[in-house]
Amino acid sequence: QSVVTQEPSLTVSPGGTVTLTCGSSTGAVTSDHYPYWFQQKPGQAPRTLIFDTNHRHSWTPARFSGSLLGGKAALTLSGAQPEDEADYFCLFFSINIGEGFFGGGTKLTVL
Amino acid sequence: EVQLVESGGGLVQPGGSLKLSCATSGFAFSGSGMHWVRQASGKGLEWVGRVNTKTYNYATAYAASVRGRFTISRDDSENTAYLHMNVLKTEDTAVYYCMGIGGSSYWGRGTLVTVSS
Numbered sequence: 232q233s234v235v236t237q238e239p240s241l242t243v244s245p246g247g248t249v250t251l252t253c254g255s256s257t258g259a260v261t262s263d264h265y266p267y268w269f270q271q272k273p274g275q276a277p278r279t280l281i282f283d284t285n286h287r288h289s290w291t292p293a294r295f296s297g298s299l300l301g302g303k304a305a306l307t308l309s310g311a312q313p314e315d316e317a318d319y320f321c322l323f324f325s326i327n328i329g330e331g332f333f334g335g336g337t338k339l340t341v342l
Numbered sequence: 343e344v345q346l347v348e349s350g351g352g353l354v355q356p357g358g359s360l361k362l363s364c365a366t367s368g369f370a371f372s373g374s375g376m377h378w379v380r381q382a383s384g385k386g387l388e389w390v391g392r393v394n395t396k397t398y399n400y401a402t403a404y405a406a407s408v409r410g411r412f413t414i415s416r417d418d419s420e421n422t423a424y425l426h427m428n429v430l431k432t433e434d435t436a437v438y439y440c441m442g443i444g445g446s447s448y449w450g451r452g453t454l455v456t457v458s459s
Contacts, residue, residue, distance in 0.1 A: 232406060267447065269387070276439060277379075277387065279447045288446050320387050329403050331377065331389030 351453030374444030
């Protein structure tokens, strides 16, 4: 069973760039794991930002991008805005069974 | 407009059962895997399980924490997914979300399940 690691908290300055990562205890995260990234603001349901590693949803601002970086899934925010302050969760699926695993989430502060 | 609406949550005693529904509209339900995700108060997201599409024989998969107690099903004619929960424990208390994945993914707003005596 995979343990998924994310940075518990990160801070970025307005207009700055930050990268959130999502690693697996069982090895490298690859595109075969179909990594997703979700944003959740207080009191709201999560919403999808990135699917299948690097595809933006129709509502995802272009300043968000997904990639694979050093064996992890990564979410890069370039040009942070105050409204980007939120919790960010990654999710990926085991290759054979398709069981899903969430990371513990990253609390992003824009300050 | 894409909509996923969960219903069926409520208060149930430990050991009891509950059935959640996820009624959807506005997206390709029959071509989407349907997942259930839960979130305990103040905690992160936990993947509960999923039912795949007819193409993949409606295959299911579950998290270890619910395997053997929860069952996920779907009715493509009604564009609805279900989560049957049995032998509920206090640690199952959470907001339960359904999520459709078919390319991108869409979320419902969630329904609260409280397991308490």
